Amino acid sequence: ELQLVESGGGLVQPGGSQRLSCAASGFIFSNYWMSWVRQAPGKGLEWVANIKEDGSEKYYVDSVKGRFTISRDNAKKSVYLQMNSLRAEDTAVYYCARDNDAGWLDPWGQGTLVTVSS
């Protein structure tokens, strides 16, 4: 069964850091790009970042460039999102998802909530 399980969310102060993890199972992890997508409370979906199969290419939405870093460990079948200089507007549920072929996302994890507040 395809499965993605996120962890690492929680309450963090503005300006702080948080590292999210996503553990994959049920597919050959090293064969796929992986993405992070976030959803602010009551709002829509926003693609945040993705990473190539071997980690050699990484892309970000403009609003997180220079603050967030995506990485992966294919031996651990995991993808990570290091979030620094967090702002209140980064408060959201963060989902990891598998990129397929040209770019649709499937499956998705259950998400982990990051709350940035003092």
Added chain:
Amino acid sequence: DIVMTQSPDSLAVSLGERATVNCKSSQNILYSSNNKNYLAWYQQKPGQPPKLLIYWASTRASGVPDRFSGSGSGTDFTLTISSLQADDVAVYYCQEYYSTPLYTFGQGTKLEIK
């Protein structure tokens, strides 16, 4: 950057009736070399992650009921639910992947029962 605009923002449809959600891209997302539209649709039920419904604008994902269909080309796309079921209450999102590896979602359309 491509902007995806969905309409309406919300709609209410009676059980058994047809529901239609529209998605418009700010630029053409039909790739001429393969004649494919780089568009996907997702369903998100309350408290759940999004679920892929359709990719390549009209190809149903595995396990998706055939009452769901996607159509359109170029800049204008439609998700149709032919006979609304109670289980279809959700928010629906379109996503372009023409800009791959960068992606953009529409703002979402909330579907309710009338």
